Every structure is written in C-alpha cells, then in structure tokens.
Amino acid sequence: MYNLSPKISASWDLFFHWLASRSGVELEVIAHAAPAPLSELWGRPDMGAVFMCGFPFSRLAADERPLPLAAPVSLADWAKGQPLYASHIVAARESPLKEADLVSARWGWTVRDSQSGYNAPREFFAALAGGQPARETIGSLLNPRGVVDAIRSETIDVGAIDAYAYQLLALHEPEMVAPLRIVATTKPAPFPLLVAAKQQPPEIVEALRGNLLSAHRDREGLALLAALGLARFAEPDIAAYDQLPARARTIDEALGPW
Template sequence: MRFVANARMYSVNSPAAAAWKELFGWLARETGVELDVIAHAFPLPLSDLWSRNDLACAFMCGYPFMLAARRPRPVAAPVPAGAPARGRPFYATRLLVRADSRFDTIEDTFGGRIGYTVADSHSGYNALRHHLLPYYQQRGARLYRQSVGPLTTPRRVLDALQAGDIDVGPLDSYALDLMLRHEADLSPKIRIVATTNPAPIPFLVAAAECPDGVVVRLREALATFGEAQACADLRDRLCLDGFAPVKIDDYQLMLRWDAAARAAGYAEPG
C-alpha cells in the first residue's frame, strides 16, 4: 500500500518545501514505506489532510490534536536547532511588528490591530491569547480595537503586517526560523516585540488506520535523522537537530492555557 506525506505547516517557502520533500524521500528509502508527497496548500483545510486514511506523515498542531474526538497516530516531533528549550521538541510564538513601526514592546501595540491565524492553532491563537491574558485581566477590557483573522498561515500574517492591515501578529518560532534561513530580505522588515512561553511543537502524525509496522518503521528511522551523516545538509536547511518521540502528556499544557483564558472570559485574542 502507498501512503501520503505532507509538510504544509512548515513548507513556508520554496526552499523549505524542497527540503521537506527530500526528507520524505530519505524516509521512504530508509523504511521501505512508499510515500507520495502530496500538495495540500492553503486554502484547503488541514482537517481534510489529517483525516485521510492513507496518511503516514503530516504535521499537526498539538492543540487540535488534543481537541480531536478521533486522534491520528503520533509519529515523531521535530527538534528545532533554535528551540526555546534546547534539545527538546518545543517552540514558542514570536509576536512581530514591522521594522519601521513605532512599537518597541507588546504594550505599545495595545489599542491597535492584532492578527491571528485560526482558532484551532496553538501558536497563532491559543499561545497568543495566553500571553495576553494577564494584560487583559489587569485592564478588565479588550486590549486591541480590532482582531484580524483568520489569516491561517504564517505567510499571510507577514503579508498582513507588511500591508499595514495589522500592527502585530503571531508567528510560530520554528516557521520563522525557516523563513529567516531561506529569505535574506525578511529580517530587515520585521522586529520581535515579545515571545510567548515555550510549548511542545507540532508533530508528524499518521492516520489512525495506519498499520503498526509502518508507524514503528517511520518512528525508528526519524529517530536516527539527527545523527545520520548523509542528512547533515538537510538538517541545516531544515534548521533541525533531529526528531524526538511525542510525549502526549506534555500537550495537556495547551488545554490548560485554553481553559484559563475561557474561565477569564477571554475567548478571542484581542
């Protein structure tokens, strides 16, 4: 049986997408699992990808995973070279403004327009809301005059910033690492004014129906990626140290953050 693979969440530009395709090619050779790398770009819903019964490898955010009534099977979690918890499969959300803006801190952006990705995103919604919650509780009122979204993808957050449609927007720290690695013109255009607390990163999943033998082979091969000599250049292009086992209990943090915001009456970041 042939299976499908997709790295849409971290195919943030053409060089990154090409590198992920190479990684899936390496994975297929190492495991003997036939993987077809498929396109599933915006505006196609990620939920359609995650629900495919022939799925062997696709990134899924931990927040929708924890909320799902029927979960796919965890395969492995990436360990970014620039992870906020060194050597662990963690990431954070960078809160970005335009480089030429007057904003130096997140507090400076209050009263303006904030962007968000989508309501079931951790980095672009749940973590953003968690970071802003103490300010909301202190003020007892909304922080921004407008919440702009769903912007859905990191690229569309950056586009909204550059177009002046938002004053501040959230970006997955690993996605931003990949963008900065391959886009020399990006760094002068943006500034980071805040970073959320670290959280466990989106991970590769397989369909709930994926055979045990296939999942085990994928996990075992990805566990060797960080040390494989032949993959050194690929690790550099993907800004990765390697892959780690998925620890589902770590992702309870996302549900706690969600519950705390809802209990405070702060359902939407803004």
C-alpha cells in the same frame, strides 16, 4: 504546515524522500497549500508522516487521534534542546511598539484551531493586559505568510508567527522577515508533531518512527535536518499536549474569543 515557500518545500521534500528510502515505506509527497483546510489533511486515511498542530491533536479523544511518530527539536535557542516551540510576536521593523504598547495594538490571528497563531498570542495578551480587551483583532489570516502580508499592508500592528516558521523563513527566505521585528516571544508549547493515520499497519508506523528518531545519527539525515534548522526528532510527550485544552479554557475565561 511548514511549506512556507517553494525553496522550503523543496527541503522538506528531500527529507521525506530520504525518510521513505531509509524506512522502506513508499511515501508520496503531496501539496496541500492554503487555503485548503489542514483538518482535511489530518482526516486522510493514508497519512504517512504529516505535521499536526498540538492543539487540535489534544482535543481529540485518545481513540480518535492519529498515531504520533515524532516531534522536531529545533536548533534555535528558544527550543532549549527540547521538542518545544513558541510564537514570536512581530511588528513592522520601523514600528516603535514595545512590549508594553501591545495592549493597545491591532492584533492579527491565523485560524482558531492553531496553537501558535491563535491560542499563544491570546495567552500572551491576556497576561499582558490583565483582563483588558484587545483594541481590535483581525482574522483569519490563515498562516504566517498571511500575518506578514497584513503587517506589511498595515492592516494590523502585530501578529504571532510560529517561532519555527520564522526560523525557516530567516534561514531560507530572509527577505520575507526582513520587514519584521520580534517584539516578544510567547510561552513555550509542545512542538507540532508528525503523525500517521490510525489505519496504517504497525510495521509501517514503526519503520517511520524509528527512522525519524534516528535521523540525526545518519550522515545524510543530519545534513537534511540541518537544512531545516533541526537538531533531531524526539518522542512526543503526549502528556504535554494533553495540557493544551486546559490552557485554552483559561484563556477563554480571561479573554474570550478573538
């Protein structure tokens, strides 16, 4: 989910190699680049530590869910020291759009099972527009890079980018977000969490979970987290994820699909 560029992917690779070494669990870092569906990745029986969006996680029955390991806590102010994230509503840097103008803008979205790229901007728009339909919506743009490209090509006026993805780009690939301007930020939601396959033995799951939760107390682990814009990993609040389907239904009733 957050392999946004070769440079950022390399930072993640270093972190997961550290996790494998500290936990004594052999982890193979695999590429699963867009447009390969994330649902295929989440269905693999050999998942060791894989990011999963909270919305598809929340829609699975308890006995169908992969095993939650940990959720990141960003160093950014919007996280407020908690395993939360949001979406930035972004436009071209030279665009004169203000928040009130977004009702009449052309919106882009990523994929319909995304909290950050679909449900969060719809929830924001529904509150802003008061039941008024969007002028035009365009998708699926797949991921934050697709949103950036669509804005730069003037295919859309605004789109939502996962605030943590934006943070990573600003940290490692500032030229990618340089053409953008944050117009607004959505309500927070529980951060995408790292999960393991249900088939993994309990001792492997506990080793991975324990080392993720204590990574910030390890000198090397803390440095690797900082390179990823993270303060630490925290225990996921499963009850917070369970609230996401109800939020989505409220959006559907107010706005309908994009």
